[in-house]
Amino acid sequence: MAVSVTLPALGESVTEGTVTRWLKAEGERVEADEPLLEVSTDKVDTEIPAPSAGVLTSIKVAEDETVEVGAELAVIDDGGAAPAEAPAAEPAPAAEPAPAAQPEPAPAPAAEAPAPAAAAPAGGAEGTDVVLPALGESVTEGTVTRWLKEVGESVEADEPLLEVSTDKVDTEIPAPVAGTLLEILVGEDETAEVGAKLAVIGAAGAAPAAAPAEAPAAPAPAPEPVQEAPAPAPAPQAPSAPAPQAVTPEPVAPEPAPAAPAPAPAPAATIPAPAAPEAEGAYVTPLVRKLAAENNVALSTVKGTGVGGRIRKQDVIAAAEAAKAAQAAQAQAPAAAAPKAAPQEVSPLRGQTIKMPRMRKVIGDNMMKALHSQAQLTSVVEVDVTKVMRLRARAKEAFAQREGVKLSPMPFFVKAAVQALKAHPAINARINEDDNTITYFDVENVGIAVDAEKGLMTPVIKNAGDLNIAGLSKKTAELAGKVRSNKITPDEVSGATFTISNTGSRGALFDTIIVPPNQVAILGIGATVKRPVVITHPELGETIAVRDMTYVALSYDHRLVDGADAARYLTAVKEILEAGEFEVDLGL
Structure with a gap:
């Protein structure tokens, strides 16, 4: 057909x-x-x-x-008849040594050929199905990029079971129930539609043990002349498994004649086998490895608090903070020599040529599209955020206890930015190319650029103009956590009317950031540094003092936003931050 x-x-x-x-x-x-x-x-x-x-x-x-x-x-x-004829022709020579048994094997393959095909989806495993959930309105399918568990391993409810990639996001699929992974139905790099069955989880049983039982039987192909007519049965099975792996089961199948239908899931079970070498201890996600490398934390010294001793992001962060505290204590002691630079490890990518990751390609295409379709330039102002930093230092402990999240400087910048957007609509707008019109938004949906392992992603804080410092802190932490744990949904990365990028989080003073498509401006926050500045004191007049200073940059589309518009907006943001009137939000 x-x-x-x-x-x-x-x-x-x-x-x-x-x-x-x-x-x-x-x-x-x-x-x-x-x-x-x-x-x-x-x-x-x-x-x-x-x-x-x-x-x-x-x-x-x-x-x-x-x-x-x-x-x-x-x-x-789809020529379904061709595979059925091949096994029917093979039993005749196979049965020559035993003419008495020849009439019976001939119909046997014909009758059994459809049986494995029907058994393959079910796999002989009974339990709870793991299905591909809906990952967004426009997402209809996903590709399994990695299985985090193997057949036969136990899993806990809501424990990450596999990683799935879609055309919008990469995410982890958790186990719906606790039990044993009995069968994997969709292998790595295979694509399935939303709602498709990916695996089966049930109570610990003999089903997963069938594959290991078959392996030791392989070295004993002596009973070949026995009426092993079901031997061709695995041959039609081969197309259902990834191409190279299907060759191995053929010589193995002649030995365990009674168990021929049961080993059907065995080829699928070998798919996640490459994950085994990594699992010398508890499974460590790529994000955790990256965090550990960035903070010079040896994973062997970290005690995991996750399921089965799994090392979580929080464990690495805690270890890094403990190391920083120890370093700070050492720094307070008189230093005889200048501080040494941190050791730079040689990257394993050095000298490699690899295929560009899909997410990297999408980011690149979007950035090129934005640059080619907009007249972009950048304006920068210098902001004294000393008052903001002092307010944060006074409030952060009580804030963390009350709100359950850490108080970072970022919510102050977001608050100032959205307040200024309400008075400067040209910055929070969109040019409609199709009908040559301009839409001035009446809502502030702010995209927050997050540095993730697979590339830069921009989750969106919806209605950010209606949130206080606590609301912005919680939403920022929640979205950043979802990005870094691959749990962000397509709906949470769409709909931004304005974007803020904290380029100073890695030490950059400022950056000429690129305006995203369908927006006209993006705000960049540089690193906050202490340095001497000339200030006007009410009693001392002009004097030099050590202040917390930062650069705030606005990249904008000059087709709609003039340089004067950008300067007025930046000045408004600067005035809000330097006034530092956030005491009510902080409960001070």
């Missing part, structure tokens, strides 16, 4: 896509959900999986051609 491959909907505003590369040629066999081609849109580049297994008989759209959503891209011929 011919199956049509069409261009799926890849987002609300995406109406067409360009075929950039075919991963299969006409006449080649493809498996269900195997990547078939690569498509580029104005938002993301993504792979289109095969809707079913079969032979790619016709390619309708060539590379570099652009088609609309729903257009036919190719045709796959």
Whole structure:
């Protein structure tokens, strides 16, 4: 039967896509959900999986051609009869040494051939299904990038079970219940639709143990002449597993004749096997490794507080803060020599050539689109934030106890920025290219740039103009935590009318930041540093004092925002911060 491959909907505003590369040629066999081609849109580049297994008989759209959503891209011929004939022909020679048994094996494969195919989805495992949840309004499918557990391992309820990548975000899927992972149905790098079954979790049983039982039987192929007619049964099974791994089960299958249908899940169970070498102790996420590397924390010295002794982000942060406290204590002692630079470890990427990550490509495309479609430039002002820093120092302990989050300087900048936006609508606006109009927003949805392991992401604080310092602190911490734990949803990274980037968090004085698409301005916060400044004292007159100083930069689209508009907005932000009238918000 011919199956049509069409261009799926890849987002609300995406109406067409360009075929950039075919991963299969006409006449080649493809498996269900195997990547078939690569498509580029104005938002993301993504792979289109095969809707079913079969032979790619016709390619309708060539590379570099652009088609609309729903257009036919190719045709796959699902020839189900061909695999059934091959096993039927093999039993005759296999049964030659035992002519008496020849009449019975011949029908056996024909009867059993459909049985493994039907058993493959069920896998013989009974328990709770793990399904791909809805990850956003326009997200219809996701690709399994990594299994965090292997078949046979125990999992806790809500413990991260696997990582899934979509065209918008990468996230972790938690286990719905506690139990044992009995079966994995979707392997790594395979794509499944929302609602598809990914795995089965049940009580500890013998199902996962079937795969290890099969391995020791492999060295004993002596009973080959026995009427092992089910031997061809794994052959039709091979297409359902990733291509190279399906070859191994064929020589193994002749030995355990009675268990031939049961080992069906064995090839799937081998998919997450590469994760085993990493699991010398508790599983450590890439985020935790990155945090540990950035803070020079040896993971071997950190005691994990997560499930099964798993090292969490909070454990690394606590270890880093303890190390900083020890360093501060040493710094207070008289230092005989200048401080030494921190040791720089050689990156494992040095000398490597790798494929550009999908998220990096999306970020790059968006930045290039913004630069090519806007007339961008940057204005900078210097701000004395001494009063803000003193207020924060006075309030941070009581604030943390009362609100449950740390009081960082960032909410003060966000508060000042959104207050100024209400008086300067040209900064919080959008140019509508289609009808040559301008939309001045009556709401302040502020995107907060977050440095994540897979690249810069910008979750959005909706209605930020209605929040106080405590509300902004909680929302910022919540969204940043979701980004770094891969739990952010597409809805939480869309809808920004204005963006703020804390470029000073890594020590930069200021940056000429790029205005995101569909916005006209972005505010950059530089590092806060203590330095001598000339100030006017009511009694001493002009004098030099040590102050907390920072640079605040505004990049804007000159098509709508003039330099005077940018300067007026920056001056308003500067006045709000230097006045530092946040006592009511802080309960002082």
